[in-house]
Amino acid sequence: MMTGVLERLSANWVYGGFMAGFVLLLLAPALTAGWPQAELSVYLVLPVYMLHQFEEHDRDRFRQFVNARIGHGREVLTPGFVFAVNIFGVWWVAALAILAMRFVDAGWGLVAVYLVLVNAVLHIVQMIALRQPNPGVWTAIVLFLPLGAAGLAGLWPVASLTQHLVSLVLIIALHGLILARVKAGLAGSAPAA
Template structure:
């Protein structure tokens, strides 16, 4: 069982990319009758899975962070990357979609802010470091248009509290990653 878990942690991105393609192809069928804004939130999950392939193929992102931020030390482990992406992205999107469809469309803002914040962070990091980072291109080409369009569709009808809670939840997720990296580096 331990070997299976290790393989899942090391190779999750490839299964995710394949599932992402399947979800994209099934999207018209699965979201028939949904309002446009909710369809855009649905697309966050498969689009994110494709972004993750660019970002994590060949362990690219973890190695990049460990080299640039960690200075060669392990700032992110294979397990960290797995947990962040499977639970912090896929899991968050599953909960977001359920809440959006079962409780209120406003909950879809979590997914919209998830892609927008990630795109901004990729862009700012590229500017500050003056170099391309893993995931930059799909963040700019896929996340920004999807996020802006989704925000234009769902945002006007959502309450200020929904915007605040959704954005805060996404920021907390990203802060948790930074805290984990700093904790690991302090111990290294």
């Protein structure tokens, strides 16, 4: 029974996230009242990312795109891997960054800021390299770049060099995990049916 639940969650997580994104946006004035503008920008990363994920993952678009264009028909990304990366590597990372920003030091909000900025840059670079749009590129450009820029500008004066470096390295490593999975899939998987 649990396997069936996990399969359904892996296949349909993006729709719950999409709706939760709107709820988190609706609650933003109540949850962030009195926060500095930079910290509001960090809070907004989570719901905005959830809206981006709908463009990116609705109908399994991103996984199918990567498997077709980069994997050349091989299943280099599985539904379970995409689910895990987006729940633990996006939602949890953003949530923990918000908590660290509020309860440890404001500069740790950079983790969430770099999450959107690095993702936007990678979407744009991939679009240029493949000479075609990829799932998620438009919300990355329209939402992530301005939100990330606002967060970066606001946190710049209060964040340490260490916080910048740790945040950036963490997010690059997270994206590197995806690249490593794709490379492993290319090396060992059979063509997708």
